[in-house]
Amino acid sequence: MELRHLRYFVIIAEEQSFRRAAERLHVSQSPLSRQMQDLEEEMGVELFEPEGRGIKLTAAGKSFAERARSILASVDAAVDEAKGVAEGRLGTVVIGFESGTTFMGALLSLVAAFRRRTPRVGLQLVPMSSVEQWTALRQGTIAFGYGAYAPSDDALGHLEMTRDRLGLLLSPDHRLARLKKVRLRDLEGERVLLQPRQLYPRLHADLITAARAQGVTLHVTAEVIDLEALMALVAIGDAVTFAGEKISDMASQASMVWRPIEGLHLNLSEFVTWRAEDSRAPVVRALIESAREVRLPARHDAAHAASSPSNPGRRKKR
Incomplete structure (x- = not known):
């Protein structure tokens, strides 16, 4: 049994006429009749019976028609879904x-x-x-x-x-918050928090290199993976951290300030x-x-x- 047999059968069931179904399918009536005979022989049941000049479905035919429509609808849906995934519309x-x-x-x-x-x-x-x-x-x-x-x-x-300029994020009560620009040497002895080195290896390396070039050793007291926890510690004045300038837009709402760092050209x-x-x-x-x-x-x-x-x-x- 092939899908085309199911499609032919459903159309014949809708038209209740082999002649009208053949016209709708653009095929000859005789081959269509033979295929339905083959389908009945394969299933071992009669699907049609004569009625006047046309045909009608038997009880078995009506039951099979419902299932055939469901199968064809599922196949069409599967085809549409596959096309949608291939075309980037689904999935x-x-x-x-x-x-x-x-x-x-x-x-x-x-x-x-x-x-x-x-x-x-x-x-x-x-x-x-x-x-x-x-x-x-x-x-x-x-x-x-x-x-x-x-x-x-x-x-x-x-x-x-x-691309965002790197600067310093700190509490508004911090001693450096009164400065419009912070220098790296101002951070000598300050507690610095950073996100983990494995997440931002270049940032760690470049910050340490830039500080050492100016004779400053950054005192990184902890690496905090959770950004909210890190910012909370900065907000209460427990430490400072480095952050991009875009955070300055929301820093004041979170009880923090952002300051550029003079001589630090890192983005x-x-x-x-x-x-x-x-x-x-x-x-x-x-x-x-x-x-x-x-x-x-x-x-x-x-x-x-x-x-x-x-x-x-x-x-x-x-």
């Missing part, structure tokens, strides 16, 4: 994102823009570091990444979404990443187009970009 896409980028930067705008383009595609956001994202992209377990570093692997494409960038060979796949292409739509302009002189810990040029693979 689920997995995006890896780096901790700390969820409510700042362009990630939420990217997700919103993608949702407008592909409203029927499901989204799954999975927290992971940039390095973990690159591995997951190569393995095909995620389709897109959003993180603080650009890959050095030509197999991975990337686009810079934001924080955020990147989207994808597997280069997937760039023409409909879903990935929609993500890339969404990213280009919402990427944010730099808030400072682009000449500083060469100093960015998140955009250090071509680096060795980790």
Whole structure:
């Protein structure tokens, strides 16, 4: 039994005439009648019986017609779904994102823009570091990444979404808050909190290098993975931390202030990443187009970009 037999049978059942069904199907009546005879022989039941100049369904035929319509509807739905997935209109896409980028930067705008383009595609956001994202992209377990570093692997494409000047985040009651600009040597002896080195290796390395170049040793008392906990400790004046300038817009609402650091030309960038060979796949292409739509302009002189810990040029693979 083939699907075409089911389709022919359903149309014959609707028309109650082999002649009208043949005209509707654009086939000859005789081959159509033979196929229905073959179907009845295969099933071992009579599906039709004569009625005047036409035919009508037997009780078995009526029962079979209901099931045949259901089967054909399921097949059509499966075909439509497969086409939708292939065309990037359906399915689920997995995006890896780096901790700390969820409510700042362009990630939420990217997700919103993608949702407008592909409203029927499901989204799954999975927290992971940039390095973990690159591995997951190569393995095909995620389709897109959003993180603080650009890959050095030509197999991975990337686009810079934001570039932000690095400065100091501190409590408004802190002794340095009265300064319009802070110097690195002002941080000598201060308790400094950072997010874990494994998440931001370049940031740690570049901060320590920049401080040492000015004869300053940063006193990093703890590495805090939870961004909310880190900011809470800063807000109560327990320590200071480094953050991008964009956080200054929300710092005052969270009982904190942001200050630029004189002589520190380091930037924080955020990147989207994808597997280069997937760039023409409909879903990935929609993500890339969404990213280009919402990427944010730099808030400072682009000449500083060469100093960015998140955009250090071509680096060795980790």
